[in-house]
Amino acid sequence: MKKNQDNFFRDISDILTQARNRAGKAVNLVMVYSYFEVGKRIAEEEQNGEARAQYGTRLIQELSNYLTNHIGPGFSITNLKQMRQFYFTYAQDQIGQTLSDQFKNLPAVSTGRKFVLSWSHYLKLMRIDDVNERHFYEIEAARNNWSLREMNRQYDSGLYERLALSRDKKGIRRLSEKGQLIEKASDAVKDPYVLEFLGLEEKSSYSESDLEMHLIDNLQNFLLELGTGYTFVARQKRFTFHEDHFRVDLVFYNRLMQCFVLFDLKIGKLKHQDLGQMQMYVNYYDRYEKQDYENPTIGVLLCQDKDDAMVDLTLPKDSNIYASKYQLYLPDKEQLKKKMEQWTKELEGDENE
Structure with missing residues (x-):
């Protein structure tokens, strides 16, 4: 009887814990979509405003003051600039069907883009200049449910470059479109x-x-x-x-x-x-x-x-x-990038022969 009751208690606890986790993720995603829209409105207002560089700075300063007074903290000038950069980074960015197929129930912004990670993840991703590399880490973080710490560790370890260096040109392209696919034995092994x-x-x-x-x-x-x-x-x-x-x-x-x-x-x-x-x-x-x-x-x-x-x-x-x-x-990320650039040139040279 005691054992059955303990199992019952654990089941109820698991239900509530999972619900709390889903609720937390849902709230985080709502904020990510909202930040995209805020960034879009700031960009549009700047484009329609006075043709002076100072206008954008003043606009964000005044918006920061207004939101802080009416809503509360969390809308510093830095945060608002990050939302604007978020819009600029992803407004024209399409990641193909990989995320859309995996997260069919999520809404899409006006460009058709879906967001599946936390705001902290996207703050990191925005700092990755190479769009193919950025796509790869977004796909893998979503597919494997990486925490921000785990995603940072994979980035710092040069995972994208390490995998790319073992592939042909088509394989490198697939990394940015579909992430790491495990289809044959060599796909499941890394070196180093x-x-x-x-x-x-x-x-x-x-x-x-x-x-x-x-x-x-x-x-x-x-x-x-x-x-x-x-x-x-x-x-x-x-x-x-x-x-x-x-x-x-x-x-x-x-x-x-x-x-x-x-x-x-x-x-x-x-x-x-x-x-x-x-x-x-x-x-x-x-x-x-x-x-x-x-x-x-x-x-x-x-x-x-x-x-x-x-x-x-x-x-x-x-x-x-x-x-x-x-x-x-x-590994040294810069060294890996240089090796990958050289590897890509060699692949292109082989194709042109």
Whole structure:
């Protein structure tokens, strides 16, 4: 009886908590739409007003005073300028069908644009100059329900550039139109993985066990870095074959790919023996763990250093095994942008040949 009552209490609590969360999101979205309209009215009034630069400044100053007196705080000159910039940024901006299809019940402004994130998210997005990159983070934040902190972390880690550098020109365009799509094994794997959240120093002495322990202790952040669709299954997963015992460091499952993803952690430079060991792990899972409806297992060797030529020579071309480097610091965004610009030029050059 007591157990049933406890379940009843939890159910009621969950209903009210979910309702409160939905109400909070609804109020936030109403404010975002309102700020767009306020920005639009300010822009229109400035365009119809006196042909002097000072007019816009005076208009916003007087509007700030009026709104503060009649409504209350929250309408400083800075805030009103941000609303105007919000309108200028998104008035002609269309993001395609991705958000419209995902949020069919949301209204659209006069331009057909929908807004799905909080005002704090859009304040960050407005500071991203590249419209394709801005679209990508908006789509991914909406799809994965990223908090502002999570979105900032993904931006700081150069997620867009890291994914773009592994794609052809068409793939780069799809990132800005549809976000990160997981359609084949390579889409579910990154290179490099950025693990700055572990707090390990680049030159410090740590073992593979230490690295594994820190990843488990920071599992939520690691799942965020892994990307869409990942769920944690086990650490040090033991299996026995012909009386020999083996352990896989980390086992995940990707719901979108419908397959196991095995991670083996390596300190130092990757060796060809490591690739052979992972091949055995993957073969075991494909033959004894995978269900008929599931896709082939993916193996990822997470290492500090690797020789790409050695990896290509060791693994067959149709292998589902990947060697990815990890780094313990956030990448230099400017360096990533330069690499991406060079990569884009090379792609364009290949197309023109």
